[in-house]
Amino acid sequence: MQTILILDHGSQYTQLIARKIREQNVYCEIHPYNKIPEITPDIKGVVLSGSPYSVTDSEAPHTDLSQFKGKVPVLGICYGAQYMIHLMGGKVEKSVIREYGRAKLVHVDNTCALLKGVELNSQVWMSHGDTILQMPDNCQVICSTENVANAGYKIKGEETYAIQFHPEVHHSQFGSQLLRNFVLDICRCDGSWTPANFVKSTVQSLKEQLKDDKVVLGLSGGVDSSVAAMLLHRAIGQNLTCIFVDNGLLRKNEFTEVLQSYQNMGLNVIGADAKQDFYKVLAGVTDPEQKRKAIGRTFIDVFDAQAGKLHDVKWLGQGTIYPDVIESSSVKGPSQTIKSHHNVGGLPDYMKLKLVEPLRLLFKDEVRKVGRELGLKDSLLKRHPFPGPGLAIRILGEVTPEKVAVLQEVDSIFINALKQSNLYDKVWQAGAILLPVQSVGVMGDERTYERVVALRAVESVDGMTADWCHLPYEFLADVSNKIINQVKGVNRVCYDISSKPPATIEWE
Ligand code: XMP
Numbered sequence: 001m002q003t004i005l006i007l008d009h010g011s012q013y014t015q016l017i018a019r020k021i022r023e024q025n026v027y028c029e030i031h032p033y034n035k036i037p038e039i040t041p042d043i044k045g046v047v048l049s050g051s052p053y054s055v056t057d058s059e060a061p062h063t064d065l066s067q068f069k070g071k072v073p074v075l076g077i078c079y080g081a082q083y084m085i086h087l088m089g090g091k092v093e094k095s096v097i098r099e100y101g102r103a104k105l106v107h108v109d110n111t112c113a114l115l116k117g118v119e120l121n122s123q124v125w126m127s128h129g130d131t132i133l134q135m136p137d138n139c140q141v142i143c144s145t146e147n148v149a150n151a152g153y154k155i156k157g158e159e160t161y162a163i164q165f166h167p168e169v170h171h172s173q174f175g176s177q178l179l180r181n182f183v184l185d186i187c188r189c190d191g192s193w194t195p196a197n198f199v200k201s202t203v204q205s206l207k208e209q210l211k212d213d214k215v216v217l218g219l220s221g222g223v224d225s226s227v228a229a230m231l232l233h234r235a236i237g238q239n240l241t242c243i244f245v246d247n248g249l250l251r252k253n254e255f256t257e258v259l260q261s262y263q264n265m266g267l268n269v270i271g272a273d274a275k276q277d278f279y280k281v282l283a284g285v286t287d288p289e290q291k292r293k294a295i296g297r298t299f300i301d302v303f304d305a306q307a308g309k310l311h312d313v314k315w316l317g318q319g320t321i322y323p324d325v326i327e328s329s330s331v332k333g334p335s336q337t338i339k340s341h342h343n344v345g346g347l348p349d350y351m352k353l354k355l356v357e358p359l360r361l362l363f364k365d366e367v368r369k370v371g372r373e374l375g376l377k378d379s380l381l382k383r384h385p386f387p388g389p390g391l392a393i394r395i396l397g398e399v400t401p402e403k404v405a406v407l408q409e410v411d412s413i414f415i416n417a418l419k420q421s422n423l424y425d426k427v428w429q430a431g432a433i434l435l436p437v438q439s440v441g442v443m444g445d446e447r448t449y450e451r452v453v454a455l456r457a458v459e460s461v462d463g464m465t466a467d468w469c470h471l472p473y474e475f476l477a478d479v480s481n482k483i484i485n486q487v488k489g490v491n492r493v494c495y496d497i498s499s500k501p502p503a504t505i506e507w508e
Contacts, residue, residue: 004028011050045187048080073159081162091134124165206235217317224319248275249390252408288508316353397436430457441491450491
């Protein structure tokens with residue numbers, strides 16, 4: 001498969017480079033700068049990412065350019081551009097003023113293949129502390145901004161290009177055009193990595209990998225596990241058994257509805273009602289991490305008991321996606337655990353199952369496109385993310401079946417209202433939280449002393465950062481009225497106006 005290799009030097013934008021290249025229907029992979037894979041004929045070009053380091057730092061990352069430079073086309077971005085100049089004996093120094101933010105291209109060489117169609121005076125995004133002051137003779141300047149004369153260069157006689165700005169960032173006006181020029185014209189990729197081709201080739205390779213073997217997979221109701229199941233189903237049909245566990249912490253009616261839609265999709269799925277098992281281990285537990293651990297353990301027990309009833313299963317299917325894969329092999333290593341997200345937990349060793357992960361090359365938005373290609377309904381594809389421990393981490397304090405029932409009603413009113421007002425798709429994630437306090441109210445002539453709920457709706461790209469949504473006041477007023485009138489035991493509704501950071505999306 002035609003591949004562009006991205007060597008990561010630790011920049012915050014590396015994943016974005018990959019996404020922008022994939023938007024051109026070209027497949028690419030991110031590898032740490034010091035773990036360069038073999039340069040096979042499939043590798044059509046290499047991109048060197050930016051870095052938080054300066055080339056003059058003693059700990060600056062060093063990539064062995066001899067493995068690919070001059071052999072396949074190369075694009076250096078920011079640190080990548082400065083690093084090559086530094087090695088060739090040019091002058092890279094800390095810039096007097098840190099170059100950060102918007103800049104204008106005041107010189108553009110449109111005869112250069114990289115800059116075809118990039119307009120003069122268009123905007124680019126700068127983010128660097130170093131700058132290239134002097135270039136070696138074999139380098140030719142291809143663009144400049146007001147403050148940065150050597151904003152981009154080409155090495156003469158080689159298909160090696162470099163730019164000090166960030167084409168992957170939205171604020172670089174012709175950034176996508178520049179990356180398209182690189183991958184399609186310079187690297188000569190054919191742009192055939194489409195969802196349809198991905199489905200075709202993945203189904204084919206799953207068939208070859210799994211042959212007549214049996215696979216078991218846990219469905220969560222979310223996009224990733226559903227798409228993974230559909231791909232496996234296409235490849236091996238009834239040799240795939242799915243297990244969907246009712247942990248008693250799902251949304252109102254979710255278990256029955258989602259189970260039904262899985263069955264309609266032709267999946268061979270076992271629905272396991274384990275509500276009581278989960279409520280039992282959660283009794284008396286108030287600490288968020290203890291809740292997560294108890295739920296994680298119980299899920300494995302329930303799944304294990306169900307899977308144990310199947311015969312000759314050799315593989316465990318999982319909906320692992322690319323960000324999880326990069327995260328665990330990144331330059332910086334797995335990021336610090338703030339909350340232990342248990343959903344990639346895995347199974348006990350004694351089950352001795354081999355792992356099959358058909359989505360491990362895809363970003364989330366690509367998973368959705370593949371899902372659409374496989375005919376999954378929008379109601380599944382456009383679902384908001386929902387945490388594995390479900391409502392347990394939205395009930396602050398001890399979880400009881402009675403509190404779950406109250407929260408399910410509140411959540412259902414909120415989510416349905418978002419859908420009815422055409423706001424659901426504009427919000428990245430929404431839900432309700434049951435607070436461990438009671439408040440005084442008055443209903444009719446009577447004083448009440450009842451529960452308080454908070455509503456949360458956020459905008460985000462990947463859940464790493466998030467802003468609270470500015471939902472219309474009329475909408476919030478309407479939802480609040482409905483909740484207080486319809487849900488017994490709730491007399492107050494609040495709206496969470498905290499962003500992440502410093503808050504998190506979930507309250508626990
Ligand atoms: P936070 O609260 O960390 O949430 O800002 C970021 C995203 O992760 C989800 N989340 C979880 N997902 N198991 C999961 O599978 C968990 O324990 C968990 N905790 C948070 C959260 O819903 C949001 O989408």
